[in-house]
Amino acid sequence: MSSTLRIVNGKVYDPANDIDGQVRDVCILDGKIVDSVPEDAPTIDAHGMVVMPGGVDIHCHIAGSKVNLARKFQPEDHRYDPHPGTEYTRSGSGGVVPSTFATGYRYATMGYTTAMEAAVPPLSARHVLEELEDTPIIDKGYYVLMGNNSMLHQLLEKGRMEEFREAVAWWVKATKAYTIKLVNPGADEMWKGKKNANITALDQKIHAFDLTPRKVIKALIDVANDLGLPHPAHIHCNNLGHSGNYETTLETMRTAEGRRVHITHIQFHSYGGEVGKNPVSAARAISDFVNDNPNISADVGQVMFGKRSA
Amino acid sequence: MDKNTATEKNTTIIKNATCTFCGCVCDDMELTVDLDEKCIIKSKNACVLGKAWFSEHSVDESRPVALIDGKEASLEDAIEEAAQILVNARFPIIYGLSDTTSEAQRQAVAMADYLSANIDSTSSVCHGPTGMGLQGVGEPTTTLGEVKNRADMVVYWGCNPTDCHPRLSTHFTVMPKGMYIPNGRKDRTVINVDIRSTSTTNIADLFVQLKPGSDYELLSALRSISRGRRLNPSIEEQTGVPMATIEDVAHRLMSCNYGILFFGMGLTMTRGRHYNTGALHLLAADLNEHTHFVVKPARGHGNVTGADTVMSWQTGYPFGVNFNRGYPRHEPGEFTTTDILVRGEADAACIIASDPIANFARPAIEHLKKIPVISFDPKPTPTSQIARVALTTACYGINVPGTVYRMDDIPIPLRPAFESPFPSDLDILKPLTERIRELKAH
Amino acid sequence: MILVPMRTTKQGTTLNAGKLKDAYKETTSTAEIKQEDMDRLGLKKGDRVRLRVGTHAVVVSCIPRKIKVTDNSSGLIFMPYGPTTSALMVDGDTAGTGMPASKHLVVEIEGPLAPEEDDG
Numbered sequence: 026m027s028s029t030l031r032i033v034n035g036k037v038y039d040p041a042n043d044i045d046g047q048v049r050d051v052c053i054l055d056g057k058i059v060d061s062v063p064e065d066a067p068t069i070d071a072h073g074m075v076v077m078p079g080g081v082d083i084h085c086h087i088a089g090s091k092v093n094l095a096r097k098f099q100p101e102d103h104r105y106d107p108h109p110g111t112e113y114t115r116s117g118s119g120g121v122v123p124s125t126f127a128t129g130y131r132y133a134t135m136g137y138t139t140a141m142e143a144a145v146p147p148l149s150a151r152h153v154l155e156e157l158e159d160t161p162i163i164d165k166g167y168y169v170l171m172g173n174n175s176m177l178h179q180l181l182e183k184g185r186m187e188e189f190r191e192a193v194a195w196w197v198k199a200t201k202a203y204t205i206k207l208v209n210p211g212a213d214e215m216w217k218g219k220k221n222a223n224i225t226a227l228d229q230k231i232h233a234f235d236l237t238p239r240k241v242i243k244a245l246i247d248v249a250n251d252l253g254l255p256h257p258a259h260i261h262c263n264n265l266g267h268s269g270n271y272e273t274t275l276e277t278m279r280t281a282e283g284r285r286v287h288i289t290h291i292q293f294h295s296y297g298g299e300v301g302k303n304p305v306s307a308a309r310a311i312s313d314f315v316n317d318n319p320n321i322s323a324d325v326g327q328v329m330f331g332k333r334s335a
Numbered sequence: 336m337d338k339n340t341a342t343e344k345n346t347t348i349i350k351n352a353t354c355t356f357c358g359c360v361c362d363d364m365e366l367t368v369d370l371d372e373k374c375i376i377k378s379k380n381a382c383v384l385g386k387a388w389f390s391e392h393s394v395d396e397s398r399p400v401a402l403i404d405g406k407e408a409s410l411e412d413a414i415e416e417a418a419q420i421l422v423n424a425r426f427p428i429i430y431g432l433s434d435t436t437s438e439a440q441r442q443a444v445a446m447a448d449y450l451s452a453n454i455d456s457t458s459s460v461c462h463g464p465t466g467m468g469l470q471g472v473g474e475p476t477t478t479l480g481e482v483k484n485r486a487d488m489v490v491y492w493g494c495n496p497t498d499c500h501p502r503l504s505t506h507f508t509v510m511p512k513g514m515y516i517p518n519g520r521k522d523r524t525v526i527n528v529d530i531r532s533t534s535t536t537n538i539a540d541l542f543v544q545l546k547p548g549s550d551y552e553l554l555s556a557l558r559s560i561s562r563g564r565r566l567n568p569s570i571e572e573q574t575g576v577p578m579a580t581i582e583d584v585a586h587r588l589m590s591c592n593y594g595i596l597f598f599g600m601g602l603t604m605t606r607g608r609h610y611n612t613g614a615l616h617l618l619a620a621d622l623n624e625h626t627h628f629v630v631k632p633a634r635g636h637g638n639v640t641g642a643d644t645v646m647s648w649q650t651g652y653p654f655g656v657n658f659n660r661g662y663p664r665h666e667p668g669e670f671t672t673t674d675i676l677v678r679g680e681a682d683a684a685c686i687i688a689s690d691p692i693a694n695f696a697r698p699a700i701e702h703l704k705k706i707p708v709i710s711f712d713p714k715p716t717p718t719s720q721i722a723r724v725a726l727t728t729a730c731y732g733i734n735v736p737g738t739v740y741r742m743d744d745i746p747i748p749l750r751p752a753f754e755s756p757f758p759s760d761l762d763i764l765k766p767l768t769e770r771i772r773e774l775k776a777h
Numbered sequence: 778m779i780l781v782p783m784r785t786t787k788q789g790t791t792l793n794a795g796k797l798k799d800a801y802k803e804t805t806s807t808a809e810i811k812q813e814d815m816d817r818l819g820l821k822k823g824d825r826v827r828l829r830v831g832t833h834a835v836v837v838s839c840i841p842r843k844i845k846v847t848d849n850s851s852g853l854i855f856m857p858y859g860p861t862t863s864a865l866m867v868d869g870d871t872a873g874t875g876m877p878a879s880k881h882l883v884v885e886i887e888g889p890l891a892p893e894e895d896d897g
Contacts, residue, residue, distance in 0.1 A: 088648075090744045096647045100470060100665050103651040107662035112776065116448055116662040118651030124663075125648045148478065151738060151746035155437060156648045175484075175514065217485060217593065218515065220626045233515070356789070387790035459875035467874065499784045530781070531855070532848035544848050547779060547881050575849075600783075604879040608872070635784070655875055671875025693796055693860050696877040697833065698869035716796045717860060 028056045029063075035071030039078060051076055079138025083324050084259070084289050087128050088142045088156035088167070090149050095122040095334035102332060115161075121334045129161035142167035143259065143289065144208055147174075150200035168259050169200045171245055172207030173214065178234045181244050193248045204256040205249050209263050211238035224263045227276050238263055242280050250284045257285035257322070265290075268298035271307035275314055283320050290326025291315075345370045352750045354381055355434070355637025355732040356388040357500050358742035359507070364389070368752045375733070375752050382501035392713065392733045394755050402725040410726075410758060417685070417709045417724045418770040421450055424683035424707075426659075430672045431689025431711075433457040433639035436737025436749065439760035440638070440645040443687055444656075446768040448649075449775065451658045453681070456642035457635075457689055458654040459671040464603040465632045466643065466653045467667055468612030475619045477595065477629040478743045484513035485627075488591035490526045492615065493550060493601020494633045497534035503633065504538060508595070515592075524591070526584060528553070529601060543584060546575035548606040553581070554614035560585035561621045589625040599633045634742040637732065641740035676702045685709045687760055688731075692717035711760050726763055729755035737761075778814070780828065780854045780865060780882040788857035796859075805859025811850050812841040818886065826888030828854070830865045836890060837861060854884065 030053040037044050037051060052062040086092050096103075103118035108127035110116030117127035132140055140160075145153045145167045157165040171177060171193060180189040197205065211231040215222040218232045227239040242260065249258040262277045264270035274294040278286065288294065295311040296304035315321050352364040366389060367377035374393035378386050401413035408416075421427045429447050432440050433456055447454035458466065482489070489508050496503040504510060504525075512519040527539035530547045545553050553574045556566055560582060571578055588594055596619055602611040615630060622628035634640050643653040650656050652665030655672075668674055672691070675681050676699035683706055692700055693716060703721070710722035713730040729735045734755035738746050791801040808826065810818075820826065822840050837856065856862055865884065871877050 090644075093644060093647050093744075094474065094476070096651050097466065097643075097653050098470060098473065100652055104664065107660075107664075109660075109662045110448055110658075112772075115445065115649070116658065117649070118663055120651070122651075124651040148480075148745050151748070152644070152740070152744070155441070155645075155738065155746070159441065159649060217481065217627055220592065221623055356793070383786055384789040384793075387793040391793040391795070455875075460877065460879070463875050495783065498786045499789070501786070531850040531853060532844045532846040534786075536844075536846045536848075542846055542848075544850075547781070547853070600880065604876060605881055608874050608876050667875040668871055668873030671871065673869060673875060673877050674871055674873075677869030677871075677877075690796065694858060694863055696866040696869045696879075697864060698867070699877070700863065714795055720797070 029066050031066050031068045035074045035076035037076045082140040084143040089153040125159040133162040139164040146170050147200050166203040168206035169202035171205045172210035182235050204254045205258045208261040210241045246281050246286050259287045262294045268304040285320050288323045291323040292326045354385040356384050358634030359500050360741040360747050362747050366752050392730050420683050420707045422774040427452040427683040428681040429454040429685045431687040432642040433636035434688035435760045436731050437641040438737045442764040444649045449772050453657045455655050455672040462632045464609035465612045467609035472613045472616050475629045479507040482508045483511050485515050485593040486595050488594035490596045492528040492598040494599025495533040495535045549574040550611045551607045557585045558618050558621050594628045596630045638739040673699045683707050687711045690716040690718045727757050729757045729759045735759040780884045781880050782858045782862040785857045805857045806837045806861045808837045808839045809842045809855040824889035829885040830867050833867050835861050835864050
C-alpha cells in the first residue's frame with residue numbers, strides 16, 4: 026500500500042471520530058491519516074465500498090508448531106474447505122486451522138489488517154516468523170511465552186531480579202516478540218515434572234521451585250511495565266474453564282497492584298460455582314473489577330462454534 | 336582468517352555450525368575450513384556420520400553446473416528446458432526436499448502450486464506412516480531439551496540411533512546430565528525393542544526382542560496392561576516375548592517420572608505401518624494416565640521435518656499433496672510418489688535433494704526411468720545419472736545458509752562453511768517458478 | 778529367509794563419499810547373517826550368495842553378524858539400504874499408504890556361488 030494515498034467516494038465508518046456511513050475522502054500521508062494530500066497523490070475510487078478502520082485480532086493462533094500440529098491432525102477437515110489459488114494468489118485449505126496463505130487472505134477479506142499470534146515458545150520463534158512471512162497482506166506480531174520458563178524460574182527463585190529483567194528483555198528482543206505472554210503460569214513444571222499435575226491456586230508451590238504462580242505473575246507484570254512494552258503482560262490465567270475460577274482471575278488482576286496488565290479470553294475465566302459442577306456466570310464480578318481498575322485491559326475471547334482441534 | 340604457518344593453510348574456524356546429515360541437526364559443530372581448497376578439514380563435536388558429511392562435501396569446480404541429456408549446458412538453458420518439461424507435462428511431480436533448506440522447500444511448494452503439480456517429500460517412504468498415525472490419534476509431544484532435562488525412561492522401539500543418529504543418545508537423551516537428571520546415565524533406564532540386537536542394544540538396560548511384524552500386538556498388550564486388563568497367554572507366541580517381560584516393561588513405563596518412546600522404520604516400514612505408529616502414540620497417551628509420557632520419531636534426514644512442516648503450513652497437509660484442481664488435496668496411496676510412479680501416472684518428475692533411483696521400489700524406479708527427470712543434487716547420484724536435466728547445486732549447511740527443522744520441530748539456522756560456485760536449490764527454484772508462471776500465463 | 782534392509786554407520790559414511798563410488802556399492806551389497814545360519818547354509822565370510830524374490834535376483838557377499846548382545850535372529854538377513862535392496866523391492870504396492878513393502882522381504886538364498894557365476 027502506498028504511504029501517500031487518497032481514497033474517494035467510499036462510505037466511511039470511523040466510530041472513534043463519530044463518522045457513521047458518510048461518503049467522503051480519506052487521505053493518507055506518509056502512513057498517517059491527514060486532512061488533505063497533494064492533487065497528484067495516487068487515488069483509489071472506493072465507490073460502492075465501505076471504508077473502515079482495519080480490524081485488529083489481539084489474540085489468535087495462526088502460526089507456529091502447535092498451530093501446525095493442529096493443521097496436521099485433521100486432513101479431512103481441510104478437504105471440506107479448499108481455498109483455490111489464482112494467477113496472483115496462492116492456494117491453501119481452510120477448516121478449523123487454515124493454511125497460512127488462506128489465513129492472510131481470509132483475514133483481509135473480513136476487514137482485518139492486523140493479527141497477533143498469542144503464544145510463541147522462544148525456541149519456536151523462527152518457525153513462527155517463517156509462517157507469518159507466508160501469511161499475506163495483514164500486519165502480524167506475536168507474544169513470547171515467559172510464564173513457564175525454567176531459567177526465569179531459577180533467577181526469580183534466587184531473587185536475582187536484575188538478571189531476571191535482563192533475561193526477559195533479551196528474550197523479547199531475540200525472538201522479535203511484541204510483548205510477554207503467560208499461559209497458566211507455573212503449571213508446565215507441574216505437568217511435566219509432577220506426572221501431569223496442575224496449578225489450582227496462585228499460592229501453590231511450583232513443583233521443585235521455591236515459587237508460586239503469584240510471584241511469577243507479579244515479576245513479569247513488573248518487567249513488562251518497566252521495559253515500557255507497548256502492550257503489557259498478556260495473561261491466560263490459571264484455572265481456565267473451571268467452575269469458580271473467577272476468584273483466580275480477580276487474584277491475578279490484584280497481583281498487578283495498579284500496573285498495566287492484559288487478561289485474555291476473560292470469559293473463560295469468569296465462572297462461578299463449585300469445582301467439578303456446572304459453572305454459573307461470574308461475569309459481573311469480573312467486569313466490575315476491570316471497569317474499576319483502568320490499569321487492566323481485557324479481551325473477551327471467542328466461543329468457537331462447530332468443530333475444534335485440541 | 337588464520338594463516339597457519341606450520342602447514343601454510345589458509346583456514347578459518349566456523350563456530351556453532353549446523354550438521355544436517357541426520358535429524359539430530361546438531362548445532363554445536365566447530366568447523367575448520369581450508370579456504371583455498373574449499374573443504375572442511377576438521378569438524379569438532381561431529382559424530383562419525385557428521386565427520387563424513389563435512390569432509391566429503393568439498394566442491395569440485397570442474398563439474399558442469401548443468402547437463403541436458405548428458406551434455407554440458409548453461410544454467411539458463413537448463414532452467415528453460417526444465418520449465419518446458421514441467422509445463423508441458425499433464426501430471427508433473429515434485430519429490431524429495433528432505434536435504435534442503437525450508438526457504439527452498441517453501442519455493443518448491445509455490446512452484447507446485449503454480450504448476451498445479453503433485454508434491455511429496457521423502458516422508459512418504461519414511462515417517463509418512465507416523466504422520467498418518469497421528470492424524471488418527473494425536474501426538475503427545477516434546478523437545479529434545481525436555482528429554483535431556485527430565486526423561487528417566489527412554490525407549491528405543493524399532494530404531495537404531497547408535498548407528499543412525501549417533502549423538503541422539505550421547506548429546507540429548509541418555510548420557511547427559513539434566514536439570515532433573517543430575518547423575519546423567521545413572522538416572523535413566525533405557526529399553527530397546529527390536530527384532531534383533533543392534534549397537535543400540537549395547538547401551539540398553541533391557542532388550543526386548545520381538546518377532547518380525549508383531550509390534551502392533553506388543554504395543555496393544557502394553558496398552559492393555561496400562562489400562563488394568565489381563566493378557567491372553569497367546570501373546571507370548573504372537574510376539575515371541577515372554578509374559579513376564581511384557582508385564583515388567585509395562586510396569587516400568589507406568590512408574591517412571593517422565594518417559595519417551597523414540598521409534599523408527601521398524602514400525603513405519605513393516606506390516607501395519609500407520610497402525611503401528613498409531614498404536615505407539617496411543618500407548619504414550621494411555622501412559623499419561625499414570626505419568627508424563629511423550630513420543631518422538633527419529634527422523635532420518637536433516638530437514639525432512641522441515642518438509643513436513645513447510646507443506647503443512649502452506650497447504651494444510653504434510654506430504655503427498657496434489658494441486659491438480661488448483662487447490663491442495665492429500666491422500667496417501669493416491670498422491671504419494673511411489674504409488675504415482677508404480678501406476679505409471681507421472682509424465683515428468685522434478686527430484687530435489689533426493690535419490691529415488693537408489694532407494695525406491697523397483698516398479699517405481701522402472702517408471703521413473705521412462706519419463707523426463709530434472710534432478711537437483713550437489714553430487715552425482717543414480718538419479719542424476721538418468722536425469723534429462725541434471726543440476727549441480729550448492730549444499731545446504733555446508734555452502735548455503737537458511738533454516739532447517741530438527742526432529743523435534745525446533746528451527747535451527749545454518750552457518751555455512753564456505754561458498755560454492757554452484758547455485759543453491761532456491762537460486763534455481765525461483766527463476767524456474769517465474770518461468771513456469773510466464774509459460775502458463777500464455 | 779527374511780531380508781531386513783537397514784541403515785548402518787558405514788552406509789552413512791560411504792554415502793557421503795558418493796553413491797557412485799565403490800565403497801558405497803560394496804557396503805550396500807553386503808548381507809549380514811547370523812553365524813549359525815551361515816554354518817547351516819555352508820557359507821563362509823565373503824562368500825557370494827544370490828538373493829531372489831520372484832524372478833528378480835541380486836548377488837551380494839555375506840558376512841557374519843557381529844553382535845555383543847545375543848539375539849535370536851535366525852532366518853533373518855540384514856543389508857544396508859541402497860540400490861541392491863531396492864532391486865528386491867519388487868512389490869510396489871503400498872497398501873494405500875505411500876510406503877512400499879520395505880522390510881521383511883521374503884527371499885530365497887542360494888550359495889555359495891562360484892566366483893565366475895554372474896549376477897541375476
